[in-house]
Amino acid sequence: MTVRVRVFAAALACLLAPALPALAQAPQPQPATQPKPPADPQLIAIARDYARAAELTAGLSRSLPAISEQIVRAVRQKNPSASDDTIRAFSDALFDEFLLKRAGEIEAVVIDILVEIYSKEELTALKTFYSSPVGQAIIKKQPQLGAKLPTALQDWTRRAAPEAVQAAGARMKAAGKELRL
Numbered sequence: 001m002t003v004r005v006r007v008f009a010a011a012l013a014c015l016l017a018p019a020l021p022a023l024a025q026a027p028q029p030q031p032a033t034q035p036k037p038p039a040d041p042q043l044i045a046i047a048r049d050y051a052r053a054a055e056l057t058a059g060l061s062r063s064l065p066a067i068s069e070q071i072v073r074a075v076r077q078k079n080p081s082a083s084d085d086t087i088r089a090f091s092d093a094l095f096d097e098f099l100l101k102r103a104g105e106i107e108a109v110v111i112d113i114l115v116e117i118y119s120k121e122e123l124t125a126l127k128t129f130y131s132s133p134v135g136q137a138i139i140k141k142q143p144q145l146g147a148k149l150p151t152a153l154q155d156w157t158r159r160a161a162p163e164a165v166q167a168a169g170a171r172m173k174a175a176g177k178e179l180r181l
Contacts, residue, residue, distance in 0.1 A: 047114040050127035
């Protein structure tokens with residue numbers, strides 16, 4: 001999974017976490033919204049090709065089981081007397097309904113975001129790059145980067161944070177403001 005997809009998935013999970021109890025309930029009717037103007041079909045095709053070349057949709061799909069687990073936990077909390085078999089059956093049904101039957105929707109969401117953010121020229125360049133041997137090699141190495149970055153950042157934070165806190169405290173003290181650190 002690419003770092004970009006992990007960040008997007010983490011953001012999606014953070015955004016959805018407060019709504020999980022509501023997601024486990026029956027859907028509520030939504031007020032009518034203004035329809036978006038139709039996007040250029042060529043732009044959509046370029047965005048789809050880029051998303052597939054860069055494995056954006058596949059990476060996002062791989063992150064959705066974690067969201068499903070959160071939903072299952074919320075359902076379990078609301079149904080503490082439900083058997084493990086019932087919860088497992090719900091989890092299987094949720095996986096089927098949420099991930100398998102809606103794979104096209106995941107791709108549509110990704111494409112909508114790409115079309116909203118990038119110009120036709122930018123999407124064409126991204127598609128060209130990620131379809132190239134170099135782009136494909138980078139995609140294949142993204143899991144290594146994604147695996148190493150969090151540990152490296154945690155190590156750096158453990159080393160740098162105490163010094164930064166002390167330096168910030170010294171600046172506050174020099175400005176006449178005392179803080180307990």
